[in-house]
């Protein structure tokens with residue numbers, strides 16, 4: 001008889017893992033940073049002007065006070081609390097305090113037109129708005145157009161807020177007063193890790209903007225994805241240029257305290273000279289942003305004849321990295337570029353481009369070609385390509401298909417929708433067309449969704465077309481994106497004329513001026529006899545894009561700063 005014979009038999013249910021079931025929540029990230037990286041600095045170019053310095057310990061103390069203050073304002077778990085704000089330490093405090101009490105931090109994109117912002121707030125039913133003083137105009141529109149908002153708090157002190165008037169019966173509080181009234185100690189509660197923590201609307205779809213509701217669990221896991229694929233540990237001083245209203249600044253505000261990285265926040269000064277100075281003064285080692293912001297930095301580096309002295313690495317996503325940009329960063333200034341792709345619906349990271357060791361010995365032009373691909377798969381994001389009939393395509397670097405994804409930080413359903421946004425077998429269709437090679441590098445080759453991304457912000461081609469078609473001299477209109485040196489894509493309005501006279505660009509722009517945001521206005525128009533139509537009578541954008549593949553904007557349009 002062996003010893004095992006004495007043992008009672010194991011029942012199937014006993015083979016569950018025997019590890020603690022601790023919820024993945026946001027607040028403990030900052031508590032950890034306060035305890036183990038308490039004196040790690042967080043530096044902000046403040047909205048008021050001067051450089052502001054704090055550290056994780058101080059921040060954590062203020063976040064507790066803010067949590068108490070939010071509760072005193074009557075904010076309850078599940079309530080949506082809106083922010084209209086740049087990247088600053090105060091915005092970070094809001095991220096942690098709002099989600100920490102179980103409410104939802106709803107970041108608004110100030111670049112959207114006021115009526116869209118009001119639509120979004122009404123959809124979210126936000127109960128409070130925290131806004132930077134530079135967005136007083138936007139806050140005024142919200143005070144008039146979004147009745148659910150009960151509290152208006154200006155992200156500054158009383159001295160900068162006293163003169164601020166939004167609407168007759170609206171009382172504006174100063175953030176520093178609000179926080180000052182909060183009791184100092186708050187014990188962040190534990191709750192279900194699947195509770196919502198933050199909300200961000202995307203316009204990268206057709207129709208009205210749609211809300212993507214992130215959970216505590218998805219945000220914590222996504223932070224691990226970021227830190228596993230881009231340096232954001234104790235050796236880093238990280239500067240997120242990507243705004244905190246763009247998909248939680250790609251997760252940097254969570255991943256940095258988790259890894260103990262120091263944060264440098266640029267506030268509203270995103271031009272090349274300001275970024276250069278801040279990076280240089282504060283010894284920034286890594287930064288994150290869309291291609292458009294880097295054009296300014298590269299111009300300043302060239303003017304200065306050097307890079308910000310400590311800058312080693314940049315993560316570039318949101319739009320494709322142009323070859324000239326990769327070359328400027330890497331060859332001219334010795335700064336490593338990691339291209340990345342993702343979506344609001346994906347928290348956002350989908351792929352990050354890092355070279356596998358075996359590829360690092362390739363000739364430099366072959367390496368550059370690889371680095372211009374959007375990137376390599378990361379753990380937590382499964383990808384597949386499917387053709388028009390839903391057949392799964394091989395990852396051979398040749399077959400191009402609809403890119404579909406699945407993962408723990410990928411959205412299943414839009415906020416308020418009553419059906420899932422996934423395929424029947426549970427994948428999310430990104431609206432991008434791509435190839436994936438045998439090493440896992442994904443390359444976007446086209447876009448099936450009918451939108452244009454200019455300087456990192458979406459332009460709805462459908463809305464622009466509808467507005468243009470109400471012009472008396474336009475019978476039909478279609479809008480496609482064409483390359484632009486600064487904004488990467490700008491809208492080209494393609495017109496079938498009505499009547500005998502071609503409308504001029506100025507005339508069309510003037511006509512559209514009060515119908516769409518200024519930066520949507522087309523920089524050029526083109527005339528055709530007829531638009532290519534598909535079997536169902538819809539304009540075939542793919543055919544139009546290929547007809548205009550060689551089109552280049554006129555020089556004056558390339559210089560325009562419309563976006």
Ligand code: AMP
Nearest residue numbers: 204317318319320340341342343344374
């Ligand atoms: P958003 O939800 O606003 O972040 O936009 C996501 C979309 O932006 C993607 O589906 C792509 O169409 C586009 N995009 C993001 N990153 C890249 C990239 N690196 N290259 C090309 N397109 C990109």
